[in-house]
Amino acid sequence: MTTELLNTLYAQTQGTELRLEEDSIRIRVPDQPGRRVVPLRRLDGIVVYGNITLTTQLITRCAEDGRPITWMSRSGRYLGRLDGATRGNVLLRHAQHTVHDDPDIRRAIAQHMVAAKIRNSRWIILRAARDADPGPQSALRATAAELIEALPALPEAPDVDTLRGYEGNAARLHFEALRHALRPDEGIPPFTRRERRPPTDPVNAALSFVYGLLRGLVHGAAEQVGLDPYVGYLHGIRPGKPSLALDLMEEFRAPLADRLVLTLFNRRQLRSGHFDELPGGAVHLTDDGRSVVVQAWQEAKEHPWPHTLAGREVPAGLLPVMQARLLARHLRGDLPAYLPWTAS
Incomplete structure (x- = not known):
């Protein structure tokens, strides 16, 4: 269909x-x-x-x-x-909550999510290394090698807290590598580290904006399938925190969000004039800057990606729905494990 x-x-x-x-x-x-x-x-x-x-x-x-x-x-x-009235089968949400209370199944789901994050981070770093100068290229390849070394340890992680540690270290390595992959326009200061609240430079401002777009897409996918976006397995539960949406975002951050931001800066589609600095040091996109990003995001959602389990290419905008459905099948007992999506 x-x-x-x-x-x-x-x-x-x-x-x-x-x-x-x-x-x-x-x-x-x-x-x-x-x-x-x-x-x-x-x-x-x-x-x-x-x-x-x-x-x-x-x-x-x-x-x-x-x-x-x-x-x-x-x-x-x-x-x-x-979202309007809550949709979805109440039995699916009950299964979702029940699995959350089982430490072994929860740890297994979180393990697969962290593994996918690491693999997709390595993928984007190696792609960036292809076009990099010799110095940055060596740094990018070294980071990719360091990331892949963490994968064998994931199945041995005793609990979700340990897996969060691996995920946090992978994120740190990933953002350190991004500064070697970025070749922005003049007037854009160097990207040194991830700053979120608030973003204090143009690259962080663009990353935060695109992560917001991605979060909306993934949150909607969970709702569409009938899952509770606030009960996740890798991220902790607290009021107002859509833990499952944040869980599912992890496998998409590098190939869908970070890749888009890299492209926009390296192709000079985002320039210094697309950003404003607010009192206190926060930086955000101007109206024109947001228009550039939103147009690129809409185009990126239509880009087809191979999906191994589906056996066909799937538009980026539908990948979160595919993964939410796979997670639902696992929670119902139809699949022995959650199978995350990895870029190829």
């Missing part, structure tokens, strides 16, 4: 109004004459940044249709999400 990759509407021009008009969304942008109408049937979700107005009628219709609305800050920080 062919699945159509629907579009997501991103609204970021401050003061924009989105209004329901029969079975479409009417978009009114300040200081721009005329109007734009987008049919609802062509949209799988709406993402708004900052001061965007949605009418009650539109919000209600999206809730009824199960079409998620995601609210982000202007800088791309996730604020909240509306």
Whole structure:
């Protein structure tokens, strides 16, 4: 069966109004004459940044249709999400909660997730090494070798806390390698380390923004399949933390998010003029910068990737749904293990 990759509407021009008009969304942008109408049937979700107005009628219709609305800050920080009525089989969610209470099964799922993160991190680093100068190339290949050395130890990890340690070390190595892979435009300061709250340089600002886009995609995939996005296996549970969405994100961060950010900087599509520095040192994308990233993200979601278990290529935008379905099958007992996706 062919699945159509629907579009997501991103609204970021401050003061924009989105209004329901029969079975479409009417978009009114300040200081721009005329109007734009987008049919609802062509949209799988709406993402708004900052001061965007949605009418009650539109919000209600999206809730009824199960079409998620995601609210982000202007800088791309996730604020909240509306999904409408909870969907999915209650027995699946019960199985999800039961597995969380079994330390052995939970550890096995987390182990596969960390292994996929490491393999995908190594993949992007080796790809970056192909086009690097001799000095950075040696550093990138050394990091790739160090990452792969951790894989044999994962099955021996006694608990999830130990696996989190391996995951944290892999993330540290990954971001250290990224600085050797980046070749940004003049005016972009060197990337030294990952800074999240707040991002303090353009590369970190772009990473945070794209991770927000990825989080929305993965969160929606979990909801679509019927899983509880807040009960995960690698990340701890606490109020307001979508642990399962963060779990599933790990295998996609490097090939889908980090790869996109590298491409945008190395091709000079993102330049110093696409960023603003706020009082206190925080850096965020301008409206034009967000437009560049969102357009590239939409194109990247349509890029086909090989999926070994499916035996075919799958658009990037549908990979999280595929993996959420595989996890659901494992939780139901239909698969002996969770099989993560790795790039190739």
